[in-house]
Amino acid sequence: MRVIGLKVFAIVLGAASVTTCASAGGVPESHDLRGANAPASGQLTGLDLIRTNNCLACHQVNQKRVGPAFTLIAQRFAGQAGAAEYLAGAIRQGGKGRWGPVPMPAQPQVSPEQARAIAAWILTLAAPGFNPS
Numbered sequence: 001m002r003v004i005g006l007k008v009f010a011i012v013l014g015a016a017s018v019t020t021c022a023s024a025g026g027v028p029e030s031h032d033l034r035g036a037n038a039p040a041s042g043q044l045t046g047l048d049l050i051r052t053n054n055c056l057a058c059h060q061v062n063q064k065r066v067g068p069a070f071t072l073i074a075q076r077f078a079g080q081a082g083a084a085e086y087l088a089g090a091i092r093q094g095g096k097g098r099w100g101p102v103p104m105p106a107q108p109q110v111s112p113e114q115a116r117a118i119a120a121w122i123l124t125l126a127a128p129g130f131n132p133s
Ligand code: HEC
Pocket: 050, 053, 054, 055, 056, 057, 058, 059, 066, 067, 068, 073, 087, 090, 091, 095, 096, 097, 098, 099, 100, 101, 102, 103, 104, 105, 107, 110, 118, 122
């Protein structure tokens, strides 16, 4: 950029010296904004993912349905080391015998990243006084 600018300046002024040009320029180095804080378009929150992945067919936030309420899951796992990772795995693999006789089918349509986002959201429900409604 600067080289081109200097050339243009020199052409316009004919015999202008490079020193004059540089001191007269005063143009800041170009700010390359490409890739800087590009908006994460399409990134969904945990709750959005729960809605779009049909989890609510079996789960509610505050009440037992086919599966346990998300708030109850949050309370069981809150504060445990590795809880988010464990829940992310449990979401994708499903399982049985942890909450009752009804099994949860595997959810392979949920990507590992989405499962982590959902697990993180579920765990926020354990915060005291948090009202998700
Ligand atoms: C067909 C019904 C059904 C669907 C659909 C379903 N679940 Fe479940 N889920 C269950 C049941 C039943 C359990 C309890 C399983 C058990 O007792 O081990 C459960 C358990 C869980 C648990 C607790 C796992 C544990 O180890 O304690 C989480 C977290 C969970 N579900 C999240 C989800 C999410 C997120 C989705 C959507 C991607 C989803 N579920 C979809 C029925 C379902």
